[in-house]
Amino acid sequence: MTMPERRTRPVRPGRRFDLRSTAMFFGLLAAALVIGGLAVRALAGVVQRRPVWAVVLLCVALAVVLARGRRKRRLSAARLARQAGDALARGTSTALDALDTPAPAALTIPAQAGPCEDDARYPGELPPGEVTSPLPVAQGIDHEAITPDEFEAATAELCARDGCTQVQVVGGAGDLGADVTALTPDGRRLVVQCKRYGEDNKVGSQDLQRFGGTCFTVHEADVAVVVTTGEYTTPALEYAEQCGIVCVDGDGLLAWSQGRALAPWAAVPREEPA
Structure with missing residues (x-):
């Protein structure tokens, strides 16, 4: 009776440590953190000085997030663009309403x-x-x-x-x-x-x-x-x-x-x- 042969998986050689790649990775990570910090600081200044525009930017960001979530559900690109445009229009309308709110009588x-x-x-x-x-x-x-x-x-x-x-x-x-x-x-x-x-x-x-x-x-x-x-x-x-x-x-x-x-x-x- 012939015994079946047992297959063995080939052993792949381990990935060698590359000092240059590691240094480049941490350098890019540090640069990303610095840029992110500056962006957050600039955004905080915009929120403090221009709250109306901050509302508009927030609406745009929410529209982008919703668009990506919908994309995972395989919705059409036309529908995503329409929803993003509607969100931006609502945000702009809110900002204009805030600007048009009459100030109290002097x-x-x-x-x-x-x-x-x-x-x-x-x-x-x-x-x-x-x-x-x-x-x-x-x-x-x-x-x-x-x-x-x-x-x-x-x-x-x-x-x-x-x-x-x-x-x-x-x-x-x-x-x-x-x-x-x-x-x-x-x-x-x-x-x-x-x-x-x-x-x-x-x-x-x-x-x-x-x-x-x-x-x-x-x-x-x-x-x-x-x-x-x-x-x-x-x-x-x-x-x-x-x-x-x-x-x-x-x-x-x-x-x-x-x-x-x-x-x-x-x-x-x-x-x-x-």
């Missing part, structure tokens, strides 16, 4: 008598005995007794009291950091952000960075001011100094409202045309 504060543009006291403290007439709502502001909207209105009245014109309270959803806008007595555009904070909550560097990203480029401010009932962190003050943003803390606000200090825009010298 509250206009009438201008009052204030320092004239030829006043040579800028900047610094007022001379002893020379005090402006504080408005009742602005004198001795108590942040625990008024709402954020009332605080914005009180700040606007301070601007009008000291001679600003076209004073408007524009704070609300989609204000991009501007709570009060006005023209200073010497004709410069003033943009103010109001922060009604308590003693345990300081205005941080991120707050100043968000305002600094819109006050000059979007709102075209000649003078940018942040007014708070509390205090600022050291990094926030350093950032404000670099960007030319005037910071008014709780003590400065009280002095301004009581007429013991000049208005914040006095700290920014007017640029003479070349």
Whole structure:
């Protein structure tokens, strides 16, 4: 009786270690990680500065993911393109609706008598005995007794009291950091952000960075001011100094409202045309 032969699998030689290929692999991996980190950082900046466009990009990304998932189910390319186009159209419509949302009605504060543009006291403290007439709502502001909207209105009245014109309270959803806008007595555009904070909550560097990203480029401010009932962190003050943003803390606000200090825009010298 003949015994059947047992087949044996051929032994394949093991793959040799290649130092060059390994080094190239890790180099490409490091480059991919760096590029990915930069992309995430750039995307975070876009989300912070342009949230509407971030929604559009998110819709496009979701459309691509859905398209790949559908492709695995063997759907036609025409249907995938149609679905991606529908998703992009919905995202664009959402973004346009957000842009078309009307801002809250601006509250206009009438201008009052204030320092004239030829006043040579800028900047610094007022001379002893020379005090402006504080408005009742602005004198001795108590942040625990008024709402954020009332605080914005009180700040606007301070601007009008000291001679600003076209004073408007524009704070609300989609204000991009501007709570009060006005023209200073010497004709410069003033943009103010109001922060009604308590003693345990300081205005941080991120707050100043968000305002600094819109006050000059979007709102075209000649003078940018942040007014708070509390205090600022050291990094926030350093950032404000670099960007030319005037910071008014709780003590400065009280002095301004009581007429013991000049208005914040006095700290920014007017640029003479070349």
